[in-house]
Amino acid sequence: MQWITIFKKEILEDWRNYKWIWVPLVFIVICIMDPISTYYLPQILESVGGMPEGTVLEPPEVVPSQAIMMSLTELSMLGVLVIVAISMSVIAGERKSGVAELILVKPVSYFTYISAKWAEKLLLVFTSYLIGMLASWYYVDLLFGQITAGQFFSLFFFYLIWLIFVISLTIFYNTIVKVPGLVLTLTVVTIMAMSAINQIFSYRMPWFPNSISGHITKMLMENSVPNALWGAVSITIILSVGLLIASNFILKTKEMAD
Amino acid sequence: MGEILNSLPIVAPLILVQFLLMIIALISLIKAEQTNGPKAMWAVIVIFIGFIGPILFFIIGRRQY
Numbered sequence: 001m002q003w004i005t006i007f008k009k010e011i012l013e014d015w016r017n018y019k020w021i022w023v024p025l026v027f028i029v030i031c032i033m034d035p036i037s038t039y040y041l042p043q044i045l046e047s048v049g050g051m052p053e054g055t056v057l058e059p060p061e062v063v064p065s066q067a068i069m070m071s072l073t074e075l076s077m078l079g080v081l082v083i084v085a086i087s088m089s090v091i092a093g094e095r096k097s098g099v100a101e102l103i104l105v106k107p108v109s110y111f112t113y114i115s116a117k118w119a120e121k122l123l124l125v126f127t128s129y130l131i132g133m134l135a136s137w138y139y140v141d142l143l144f145g146q147i148t149a150g151q152f153f154s155l156f157f158f159y160l161i162w163l164i165f166v167i168s169l170t171i172f173y174n175t176i177v178k179v180p181g182l183v184l185t186l187t188v189v190t191i192m193a194m195s196a197i198n199q200i201f202s203y204r205m206p207w208f209p210n211s212i213s214g215h216i217t218k219m220l221m222e223n224s225v226p227n228a229l230w231g232a233v234s235i236t237i238i239l240s241v242g243l244l245i246a247s248n249f250i251l252k253t254k255e256m257a258d
Numbered sequence: 259m260g261e262i263l264n265s266l267p268i269v270a271p272l273i274l275v276q277f278l279l280m281i282i283a284l285i286s287l288i289k290a291e292q293t294n295g296p297k298a299m300w301a302v303i304v305i306f307i308g309f310i311g312p313i314l315f316f317i318i319g320r321r322q323y
Contacts, residue, residue: 018286022316025279029309032272040265085317135271142268 003112006103010090010120019086023124027132030078032139034070038062039143064145065220068152071136072159072213075129080166084187087121087170089180091251096178111248114171118244121167129163130156154225155216161233161240162212166191168240168247175251207231209239276309283312286320293319 014020037044091114094100103113137152169190173183191210198210205211206228215229283304287293293300300319303311 017320018282018316021282022279022312025275025282026313028275029272029279036268036272040269043265082313139268 002108003116006108006113006116007120010117011123014086014120014124019124023082023086024128024131026082027075027079027128028135030074030082031071031132031136034074035067035136035139035143038067038070062144064140064147065151065217067140067144068136068147068155069213069217069220071133071140072155072216075132075159076162076213079129079132080163080191081188083121083125083163083166084170084184086124087167088174088183088187090117090121091171091174092178092180092183096180110251114175114244114247114251118167118171121171122164125163125167126160129160151220151223155220158212158216158219158229158233161236162209165209165236165240165243168243172243172247172250175247175254207235209236212236279309279312280304283315287315290320295319 011020091100094103100113104110133152133156137147140147166187170183170187173186173190177183177186194208195210198205198208201208202211202214206215209232212229212232215226215232218226219229284301287297287300287304290297300315303319304315305311307314
């Protein structure tokens with residue numbers, strides 16, 4: 001199967017450039033950094049000094065669900081940036097260097113090419129994200145209190161949909177421009193613009209993709225899945241599929257034009 | 259001092275992971291045939307800018323093609 005061949009080639013490539021090692025490690029640090037530093041905030045402030053005499057340092061009141069949301073907040077900034085950075089040259093780089101032409105003159109369909117690459121990046125991100133969040137779960141449980149398995153896995157899977165969207169968006173820009181740095185810029189600008197739109201119109205568009213993490217916070221507090229979350233997740237999945245189909249179409253017309 | 263010892267089992271894994279990241283970045287740096295910019299500069303960045311340094315090297319420093 002061609003699909004499997006391209007998929008395996010991608011895994012091998014990411015193994016050789018160490019992505020399968022460093023991305024999971026980076027995700028662990030991203031996920032556990034904030035819960036740990038919040039827990040030790042009083043000690044850190046004390047050792048830094050500069051506090052007036054007699055200041056009583058109360059440990060911050062953080063409930064477990066808030067603590068695990070800190071991991072998601074960090075992931076939506078640093079984590080997303082890392083995801084975009086590791087996938088910015090997945091197709092753009094190969095088109096620039098001419099490897100894409102070498103592959104696509106063979107009877108390999110554009111969709112096989114795009115979807116195999118998309119799936120490999122997804123597997124890498126999924127693995128890293130799973131390891132990172134399991135580490136975060138362990139620490140939150142240890143330092144702040146209990147998060148049930150049900151809470152954890154629903155949080156995990158709903159946020160995963162957002163990460164899938166980020167990968168699809170990066171792949172989409174990969175087919176539009178050939179310069180990896182430009183792919184990164186365009187993707188990050190798009191996500192930032194979407195986040196601004198989400199903040200302005202959050203009441204009118206509760207199903208906007210960027211609102212997923214907000215709905216997850218609500219879900220953890222109320223212990224039930226809000227309807228808006230289902231809506232946002234469905235829209236995000238549809239958008240991701242749409243982006244992949246559009247990438248297929250764009251790559252096809254672009255390659256023919258060359 | 260007691261507090262530091264108590265927090266060691268909690269903080270140690272975080273430090274260990276960051277250390278591992280640095281070592282892998284250094285191995286990759288040594289094995290790389292070419293990097294974007296001098297290798298010595300990347301060695302300094304990887305070692306002294308904890309956590310962000312190795313990420314920068316993996317993303318920008320390694321020449322992919």
